[in-house]
Amino acid sequence: MADTILSVRDLSTRFFTEEGQVNAVESVSFDVEDGEIFGIVGESGSGKSVTALSVIDLIESPGRVTQGEIWYRNADLAEEFRGSKPDAVDGDLVDIRRLPEGVRRSLRGPSFSMVFQDPMSSFNPSITVGEQIAEAVEVQRRARSNPRSTRSRTQGYGLASLIRDSLLPSKSYVDDESMDRAVELLDQVGIPDPEDRAEEYPHQFSGGMLQRAMIAQALAGEPDVLIADEPTTALDVTIQAQILNLLRDLQEQEGMSILMITHDLGVIARMCDRVGVMYAGEVVERGPLADIFENPVHPYTQGMLGSIPDVDDPSGRLEPISGNVPSLLDSEMPDACYFADRCPKAMTDCLTRIPEYELDGRHSVRCVLAEQEFDPSDAVDSVDGAEAADPEVSADD
Numbered sequence: 001m002a003d004t005i006l007s008v009r010d011l012s013t014r015f016f017t018e019e020g021q022v023n024a025v026e027s028v029s030f031d032v033e034d035g036e037i038f039g040i041v042g043e044s045g046s047g048k049s050v051t052a053l054s055v056i057d058l059i060e061s062p063g064r065v066t067q068g069e070i071w072y073r074n075a076d077l078a079e080e081f082r083g084s085k086p087d088a089v090d091g092d093l094v095d096i097r098r099l100p101e102g103v104r105r106s107l108r109g110p111s112f113s114m115v116f117q118d119p120m121s122s123f124n125p126s127i128t129v130g131e132q133i134a135e136a137v138e139v140q141r142r143a144r145s146n147p148r149s150t151r152s153r154t155q156g157y158g159l160a161s162l163i164r165d166s167l168l169p170s171k172s173y174v175d176d177e178s179m180d181r182a183v184e185l186l187d188q189v190g191i192p193d194p195e196d197r198a199e200e201y202p203h204q205f206s207g208g209m210l211q212r213a214m215i216a217q218a219l220a221g222e223p224d225v226l227i228a229d230e231p232t233t234a235l236d237v238t239i240q241a242q243i244l245n246l247l248r249d250l251q252e253q254e255g256m257s258i259l260m261i262t263h264d265l266g267v268i269a270r271m272c273d274r275v276g277v278m279y280a281g282e283v284v285e286r287g288p289l290a291d292i293f294e295n296p297v298h299p300y301t302q303g304m305l306g307s308i309p310d311v312d313d314p315s316g317r318l319e320p321i322s323g324n325v326p327s328l329l330d331s332e333m334p335d336a337c338y339f340a341d342r343c344p345k346a347m348t349d350c351l352t353r354i355p356e357y358e359l360d361g362r363h364s365v366r367c368v369l370a371e372q373e374f375d376p377s378d379a380v381d382s383v384d385g386a387e388a389a390d391p392e393v394s395a396d397d
């Protein structure tokens with residue numbers, strides 16, 4: 001079994017707004033294994049992007065990660081902090097939330113990197129694409145040889161709105177070696193004539209080509225985990241497929257892991273090894289792709305899957321399930337299952353907060369149905385019978 005590169009435990013992120021406290025991410029747990037693509041899927045506003053930004057430590061005021069652990073496997077960091085921060089180290093894993101801010105920041109690039117939906121906003125319009133990628137290469141190289149002197153420059157590296165703030169004036173200062181590496185990266189992401197394209201400006205690139213360039217920039221630090229937040233949503237269908245294939249090829253070549261965030265079940269079906277389904281800030285079900293698609297237990301997952309006729313259709317979008325999208329304002333959140341008022345199977349047991357039930361160590365569900373279907377006393381009988389709901393449950397349908 002593959003090792004875990006990232007293990008998120010009980011992560012909560014809130015926004016303290018004038019309207020009140022927004023519980024955007026609530027006690028979320030999931031693991032990303034070496035070399036896998038882990039998908040997070042859910043409808044708009046379910047907390048997917050906030051989860052990703054929390055992992056990469058980019059939540060800004062009025063938001064804050066309020067709880068949880070983010071264990072990252074890195075033997076060097078573990079060694080460095082084993083003595084001074086024993087609570088933050090467990091074997092080769094470090095809880096990055098407990099590391100000093102400068103260290104957390106220095107992980108952006110060589111440990112975690114991110115690709116967004118909108119490549120145009122990630123590039124400075126007045127600097128050539130090649131130079132911007134070379135800059136990322138250079139920052140990473142310096143960070144590697146002397147972490148402390150370059151921390152401030154790595155801040156905001158490669159990250160949409162933040163990158164503009166950290167960019168230096170639009171004159172060339174990158175060295176030839178970095179530029180060569182940038183051209184190599186452009187080639188690696190399938191940009192034809194990379195040497196010429198490197199000298200062009202972002203507006204000279206098509207959306208798909210610019211998305212490739214953003215991926216090249218994200219690869220500059222050779223990250224362990226690439227976080228891709230709706231990387232193809234803004235692109236037309238043919239280009240979407242090309243970018244997804246590229247991501248998968250790169251994942252295999254580089255042996256990196258990908259955290260894929262999308263509301264598109266077609267993308268999940270096509271790309272992911274395992275998946276977490278988010279609803280109202282919680283992961284309501286997670287497990288291997290086949291378990292989730294063929295044996296979903298949570299009625300939200302079932303409804304979501306029922307809403308697309310063909311999971312092989314890459315254009316399959318999440319259809320809204322009837323009922324209201326829940327408010328995430330703390331004062332309006334019920335002391336009950338957040339899905340209960342939209343759930344076709346709701347019952348009295350749902351009027352309490354629901355824990356995560358582990359079904360078989362791989363598949364977990366935040367739903368009381370899981371408890372009933374997987375009662376330990378008859379677990380053996382019901383393992384392959386998740387469809388065969390408890391009679392009392394079906395009577396409530």
Ligand SMILES: Nc1ncnc2c1ncn2[C@@H]1O[C@H](COP(=O)(O)OP(=O)(O)OP(=O)(O)O)[C@@H](O)[C@H]1O
Nearest residue numbers: 015022024043044045046047048049050051263328
């Ligand atoms: N800066 C902010 N201030 C207040 N609330 C925020 C802020 N950023 C996000 N939220 C809230 O957090 C919740 C989750 O947002 P998030 O962007 O993670 O959703 P998402 O699942 O990525 O949706 P989408 O598919 O639309 O991108 C939303 O209800 C949103 O209103």
Ligand code: NI
Nearest residue numbers: 048049050229
């Ligand atoms: Ni999002």
